[in-house]
Amino acid sequence: MLPPRIGIDLGGTKIEIVALDREGTVLIRRRVATPAGDYAATLRSIASLVSGVEAELGRCCTVGVGTPGALDPSSGLLRNSNSTVLNGKPLARDLENALGREIRIANDANCLALSEAIDGAAQDAHVVFAAILGTGVGGGVTVGKRVISGRNNIAGEWGHNPLPWPAPNELPGPPCYCGKHGCIETFLCGPAFAAEFARATGRTLSVPEICSAAQADDAQALAALSRYEDRLGRALAAVINLLDPDAIVLGGGLSNVARLYANVPASMERYAICRPISIELLPARWGDSSGVRGAAWLYS
Numbered sequence: 001m002l003p004p005r006i007g008i009d010l011g012g013t014k015i016e017i018v019a020l021d022r023e024g025t026v027l028i029r030r031r032v033a034t035p036a037g038d039y040a041a042t043l044r045s046i047a048s049l050v051s052g053v054e055a056e057l058g059r060c061c062t063v064g065v066g067t068p069g070a071l072d073p074s075s076g077l078l079r080n081s082n083s084t085v086l087n088g089k090p091l092a093r094d095l096e097n098a099l100g101r102e103i104r105i106a107n108d109a110n111c112l113a114l115s116e117a118i119d120g121a122a123q124d125a126h127v128v129f130a131a132i133l134g135t136g137v138g139g140g141v142t143v144g145k146r147v148i149s150g151r152n153n154i155a156g157e158w159g160h161n162p163l164p165w166p167a168p169n170e171l172p173g174p175p176c177y178c179g180k181h182g183c184i185e186t187f188l189c190g191p192a193f194a195a196e197f198a199r200a201t202g203r204t205l206s207v208p209e210i211c212s213a214a215q216a217d218d219a220q221a222l223a224a225l226s227r228y229e230d231r232l233g234r235a236l237a238a239v240i241n242l243l244d245p246d247a248i249v250l251g252g253g254l255s256n257v258a259r260l261y262a263n264v265p266a267s268m269e270r271y272a273i274c275r276p277i278s279i280e281l282l283p284a285r286w287g288d289s290s291g292v293r294g295a296a297w298l299y300s
Contacts, residue, residue: 233267
């Protein structure tokens, strides 16, 4: 009998583990806080979660891990993670030593794309682009339900391209942790959206509070969301021009804003090279658990 699949979503604030049977049914799910800024403690937490799940199941499982950033193919070190404590660390090798077996590791946005392509919102699509709109902005690509990682393991790193077709007041753009200015992430991630709202209005609100204000017809909140939708449409139009996917799936906290799915397709069409465009913009079926499911599906 084939073993269950374990998936781990290693985030900046929480570590989630899930065990799936061969049909994708959840057997066990756990979440713990990520040890802040402590790499060694993070490894111990993951090892403890895996051993606990396997003890409960009474079986050894395959283990896939989704994480921000990606492994450098030449050195095996993690890079480009906004969880900066992971950067420069041999994460896959250290986890294999801790668990005593081979693991598979992929960017968290690739895991989102894989999950949604296999049994999620885009399961009928051949080419899928998935975007995480959360604390950071990432992207992943699957073709035929297989992750496309690329020669340098950075395929889909859409958040660190510049915002397309910028207006003069958007230049040079906010600074990004990657060292550049004006990356898509600096406009579309949750903290950036809230920070720009504060600069524009003098009001300090969280993203959910801004969205609630917009639902109550607050003019400033409505204007902020309109700017966000235009920028997201521009950014996704560049993906369409390059990749021409069958479906685009959104994950992360901002993917829960229902009006994006009504308004962003028109923005995408304004900027894409062909009009009309035929493409689906979809919320992730599995919500904030899609990434951890995709990590489990790395063994598929």
